[in-house]
Amino acid sequence: MTVQIAQRTLEDLGFADVLRALAHRCRTEPGRERALARPFLDGEEQVAEALELVAEARRLAQEQFSLPLGGVTDLRVALELASKGGLLEPRQLIASAQLLFAFVRTREALEERQHVVPRLAAISRRLPMLEQLAVRIDRSFEADGEISDRASPELREARDRVRGLHRRIKGRLEEMLHDENFLPKLRENYYTIRNGRYVVPVVSNYRGEVPGIVHNASQTGQTLFVEPEGLVGMGNDLAIAQSVVTEEERRILQELTNQLGREATKVLEGIAAVAELDEAEAAAVLAGDLRAYAPEFVGVQDLTLVRLRHPRLVLRDTEVVPNDVEMKGEARALVVSGPNAGGKTVTLTAVGLCALMLRAGLPIPAGEGSRMPLYRSVHSTVGDAQDLSQGLSTFSAHVVMLRDISLSVGKNSLVLIDEIAADTDPREGAAIAIAVLEELLTKGAVVLVTTHLEELKALAHLDPRFLNARVGFDPKKMAPTYKLQLGAAGASSAIEVASRMGLPEHICTRARDLAMNAGGALAKALAAAEEDRRKLQDELERAKAEAEEAEQLRKTLEEQKQQFERERKARLMRFNEEVAAASEQAASEVQELLKMLRAQANEKAASEARAQLLQRMEEANQRAKAARAELFQVEAPAPAELRVGAWVRHSGLNKDVEILELHGDQALVAAGIMKMRVSVSELSGTRTAKPKEAKFPERNKQAQQIQRAKAAAPEAVEATNYRCDVRGMRAEEALTELESFLDRGMRSGEEAALIIHGHGTGALRQAIRDYLAASPYIRMFRPGENHEGGDGVTVVALRA
Numbered sequence: 001m002t003v004q005i006a007q008r009t010l011e012d013l014g015f016a017d018v019l020r021a022l023a024h025r026c027r028t029e030p031g032r033e034r035a036l037a038r039p040f041l042d043g044e045e046q047v048a049e050a051l052e053l054v055a056e057a058r059r060l061a062q063e064q065f066s067l068p069l070g071g072v073t074d075l076r077v078a079l080e081l082a083s084k085g086g087l088l089e090p091r092q093l094i095a096s097a098q099l100l101f102a103f104v105r106t107r108e109a110l111e112e113r114q115h116v117v118p119r120l121a122a123i124s125r126r127l128p129m130l131e132q133l134a135v136r137i138d139r140s141f142e143a144d145g146e147i148s149d150r151a152s153p154e155l156r157e158a159r160d161r162v163r164g165l166h167r168r169i170k171g172r173l174e175e176m177l178h179d180e181n182f183l184p185k186l187r188e189n190y191y192t193i194r195n196g197r198y199v200v201p202v203v204s205n206y207r208g209e210v211p212g213i214v215h216n217a218s219q220t221g222q223t224l225f226v227e228p229e230g231l232v233g234m235g236n237d238l239a240i241a242q243s244v245v246t247e248e249e250r251r252i253l254q255e256l257t258n259q260l261g262r263e264a265t266k267v268l269e270g271i272a273a274v275a276e277l278d279e280a281e282a283a284a285v286l287a288g289d290l291r292a293y294a295p296e297f298v299g300v301q302d303l304t305l306v307r308l309r310h311p312r313l314v315l316r317d318t319e320v321v322p323n324d325v326e327m328k329g330e331a332r333a334l335v336v337s338g339p340n341a342g343g344k345t346v347t348l349t350a351v352g353l354c355a356l357m358l359r360a361g362l363p364i365p366a367g368e369g370s371r372m373p374l375y376r377s378v379h380s381t382v383g384d385a386q387d388l389s390q391g392l393s394t395f396s397a398h399v400v401m402l403r404d405i406s407l408s409v410g411k412n413s414l415v416l417i418d419e420i421a422a423d424t425d426p427r428e429g430a431a432i433a434i435a436v437l438e439e440l441l442t443k444g445a446v447v448l449v450t451t452h453l454e455e456l457k458a459l460a461h462l463d464p465r466f467l468n469a470r471v472g473f474d475p476k477k478m479a480p481t482y483k484l485q486l487g488a489a490g491a492s493s494a495i496e497v498a499s500r501m502g503l504p505e506h507i508c509t510r511a512r513d514l515a516m517n518a519g520g521a522l523a524k525a526l527a528a529a530e531e532d533r534r535k536l537q538d539e540l541e542r543a544k545a546e547a548e549e550a551e552q553l554r555k556t557l558e559e560q561k562q563q564f565e566r567e568r569k570a571r572l573m574r575f576n577e578e579v580a581a582a583s584e585q586a587a588s589e590v591q592e593l594l595k596m597l598r599a600q601a602n603e604k605a606a607s608e609a610r611a612q613l614l615q616r617m618e619e620a621n622q623r624a625k626a627a628r629a630e631l632f633q634v635e636a637p638a639p640a641e642l643r644v645g646a647w648v649r650h651s652g653l654n655k656d657v658e659i660l661e662l663h664g665d666q667a668l669v670a671a672g673i674m675k676m677r678v679s680v681s682e683l684s685g686t687r688t689a690k691p692k693e694a695k696f697p698e699r700n701k702q703a704q705q706i707q708r709a710k711a712a713a714p715e716a717v718e719a720t721n722y723r724c725d726v727r728g729m730r731a732e733e734a735l736t737e738l739e740s741f742l743d744r745g746m747r748s749g750e751e752a753a754l755i756i757h758g759h760g761t762g763a764l765r766q767a768i769r770d771y772l773a774a775s776p777y778i779r780m781f782r783p784g785e786n787h788e789g790g791d792g793v794t795v796v797a798l799r800a
Contacts, residue, residue: 003040003359004377004408008401012382012416013352014312018362021315025285029074030271031278038357044298044374049119050361051294056117065113067281068105071098079268082261090145093137093256096267100134103127103270106277120280126273128266131425137256151252158244167236168232169198176200177226185210187223196242197235199225206632279635283362290314294365295354295370303327303351303446305698306367310350311357314365321368324485325351331467331694333437333447335456337489338471343482344417344450345382347471351448352380352416354493373412375446379405380416395424402436411444420449420456430455457489485537584747591743641685642667648683722750727758731767738768742777755794756783765791772796 023035030411041047060067080094086286088096088500107124114121140151149156173191176182176201183189184381185206191198194215202210202224204217211229218224227235260267286292290311314320325336325347336344355375364370381401398421405415418438421429430453431650437459440447451457459466472483641648642662650657650669661668665680724741726734738755745753779796784793 003042005040005356005359006379009352009378009416010356010379012380013349013356013378015353015356017312017315018353018357022279022282022286022362025282026278027069027282028072028274028278030076030275031282034275034279035282038360038362040356041361047297047358047361047374051363053119053280054283054287054361054363055294056120057280058287060113060114060120060281061284061288065109067277068109069102069278071095072102072173072278073099074271076268076271077098079260079264082257083264083557085261086257087250087254088143088257088260090147090253093253093260094141094145096260097134097137097141099267100128100130100272101104101138101276104129104131104134106274107179110277120277123273123276123603127270128263130263130266133259133263136259140252140256147249147252152248155245155248155252158241158248162238162241162245165234165241169234169238171229172234173198173200173228178223182210192225194225196239197227198231202226216348239257249266290363290365292365293368293370295358295366295372297358297372297374300371300373302329302371303373304352304369304371305346305351305364306370308347308350308354308370309365310346311353312349313332313346323347323482324486325469325484326486327446327467330464332441332445332465333449333459334467334469335459335489336448336450336469336471336484337452338459342471343484344471346417346480346482347469347484348418348448348450349380349382352378352414355414372448373446375414376412377409378416379409379413380418381405382416382418395421398422399432402432404445406436406439409440409443413443413445415440415445415447417449420451420453422452426453427455429453434459437466460489642680642683645688649686650678651682651684657683659683716726721754723754723756725756726764726768727756729764731764734764734768735771738771742775742798746777750798753798754788755796756789757792757794759790759792769794 019036019038022038023032026032026035031066041050042762073095075092075096078088082088106128107127107129110117110121110124140148142148147155149159170191177186177189177191185202187201187203191200197213197215199215200210204222204224207214207224207226210226213229214224214226215231216225230399244460258459290309290383291314292311295305303326305325308325309320309322323343325334336347338344350365354366354372357364358372359374359378364372381398402417402420405417409415424432432455433449433451433453437447437449437456444689449456457468460468467486468489469484469486470488472485642659644659644662647656648657648659648669649655650671655671657669657671659667660670660675662680666677667680667683668675669683722745724738726737729737734757741753741755755768755769759765769781772778772794779797779799781794781796783791784795788795
């Protein structure tokens with residue numbers, strides 16, 4: 001069904017300002033014309049297609065890409081002349097070449113991005129590819145607009161002849177100006193051009209002595225501009241040559257014009273396509289400036305506008321308070337009340353403009369998640385409708401507007417009425433307003449109305465089709481907040497507004513006294529309800545503030561937790577790196593000592609090497625102990641409770657212990673039956689509770705003794721897949737292989753190994769076991785079990 005928008009509505013809402021803003025963002029004159037004439041679209045498919053086109057242009061803008069429309073000028077009149085055989089000027093032909101080049105650049109750019117912007121690419125295919133014609137025209141002109149010698153060989157030849165004649169004439173004149181007999185006859189020593197002929201300024205007294213043609217004279221007549229007789233012939237040749245050049249230039253212009261005229265239809269179609277692309281890009285820029293989005297509208301019946309802002313106020317760069325407007329379910333009429341100058345009319349016209357913008361295929365200045373029906377018609381009465389030419393008062397004109405609207409609305413119409421029935425007796429005006437609104441709702445319209453009438457505010461409590469809304473008023477600042485609150489009726493606050501506008505205070509005080517007793521039961525009930533609502537609103541805002549504060553605290557704690565976790569992981573990484581480096585260094589030192597021991601092969605050297613090895617082991621153990629303590633502090637950062645009897649964590653043992661004594665930075669601790677002195681820096685807060693002492697300790701004595709016996713027993717060593725086979729090797733060769741094997745095992749973190757040496761004479765087995773007994777790598781070793789290979793293998797446990 002055709003969209004019906006009255007001219008009065010367009011003027012009331014100021015839709016022309018939106019179209020002017022759209023046109024202002026176009027870069028071509030055809031684009032601006034198209035924007036100013038942007039139509040309202042009939043169906044959902046057309047609106048969806050227009051919005052998708054704008055969305056594609058916004059995607060290009062997000063990529064910092066702008067359509068290459070530079071050089072596009074409006075040549076529609078020139079093309080019409082060319083198509084009829086007229087002659088275009090050089091500047092028009094140059095502009096046409098730039099236009100054709102812009103067609104090519106734009107089409108190629110959009111074809112490259114057609115997977116992202118398929119609709120824009122489809123429009124660009126209407127741009128004609130006339131690059132050869134553009135090159136032909138472009139090569140025919142110089143940068144300053146003069147026809148180039150490249151335009152035709154005939155033009156170059158004619159111009160060469162003209163240039164040659166100029167040089168010859170100037171040469172002859174230079175000779176004459178240097179002739180001492182000729183100079184006294186001249187007013188000044190120079191030559192010039194008059195009427196296209198070269199002349200010299202001759203003193204009039206010497207006219208008879210300088211034969212030639214007089215082409216001009218000074219105002220006083222004392223100087224005659226004479227073309228010397230000897231130059232007349234060359235001057236005639238020059239005039240003929242110049243006429244040939246002029247004729248050839250005109251022929252070239254006509255040829256280029258005819259070529260362009262033959263393609264005029266395609267070029268005009270291209271200009272129309274450029275205008276469409278330009279308008280789409282301008283709509284994308286406008287949507288970005290308005291921070292606008294496309295609402296959901298297909299099959300939508302409810303109205304939900306999230307963070308709505310008035311587009312005209314945003315375009316003026318005015319600070320705008322965003323508001324939510326919502327009508328769902330049975331609600332079909334929104335009654336907006338509140339103080340004057342509080343934003344009621346702004347809300348009304350903002351909704352109306354959004355309805356028009358959506359019908360025109362433009363995103364609206366509301367947030368994501370907004371929903372708006374496609375209204376079939378939009379009607380409004382905003383402002384003073386007084387018409388003196390027809391003898392209508394303000395109220396009479398308003399009633400005429402209400403009559404016309406009630407006769408033209410239907411299902412899916414949007415009606416916007418500002419200050420309905422305000423300029424008459426309040427009781428009769430309220431009756432008229434209620435009757436009109438009920439008629440509009442009966443016909444299926446959606447209505448937004450602003451009012452100060454108490455009876456209309458009460459409708460929301462009596463009829464579910466009506467919903468109250470109010471614009472806020474700050475009683476502390478005595479000023480409107482421009483914030484729309486749904487579900488509540490607002491007081492007019494007329495006296496407060498009058499006071500703020502400068503009405504004398506004693507008058508305002510008297511008005512308050514009169515107002516206290518003037519209101520009826522309905523007004524007083526509404527005032528009481530409003531006060532209760534205000535108190536509840538204040539409590540809700542305090543609760544929200546506390547909830548936001550709690551949420552902020554939660555976020556802060558979460559950030560601190562994440563920061564601690566990052567630091568813990570970083571220190572753990574450093575610890576692992578330090579342990580790996582220490583292990584590598586220890587293995588290297590052991591390797592060097594073993595090599596030195598083999599090289600010297602004497603008891604004293606072996607003893608010294610063993611001592612050095614033990615020292616290195618002790619240093620490595622101390623470093624590992626310190627690193628474990630540091631890591632323990634990271635993983636268990638709670639401080640230790642340093643007192644006798646306290647239950648703490650010992651980093652070296654990695655278990656909880658009890659403090660027995662404290663002496664400065666040393667402590668005597670007990671871990672079961674074992675006691676030791678440790679540094680207090682190795683102690684940290686425990687993560688377990690201290691075990692309770694048994695009431696009858698003797699009952700568990702036997703079990704404790706068994707447990708201690710188990711703990712004292714050597715740990716069993718299981719066979720492993722990490723094996724070294726030295727069968728068939730000599731003892732020295734086997735020990736070298738075994739040493740490398742154990743080095744690799746220590747570096748890779750193996751806990752056990754299996755050495756296969758066979759039975760043989762037993763010499764190799766004995767040499768290996770003697771070596772293992774002295775090796776710092778070995779915690780213990782044993783012969784293999786029957787299922788492991790018996791005495792032909794040795795199972796070893798490596799030190800951790």
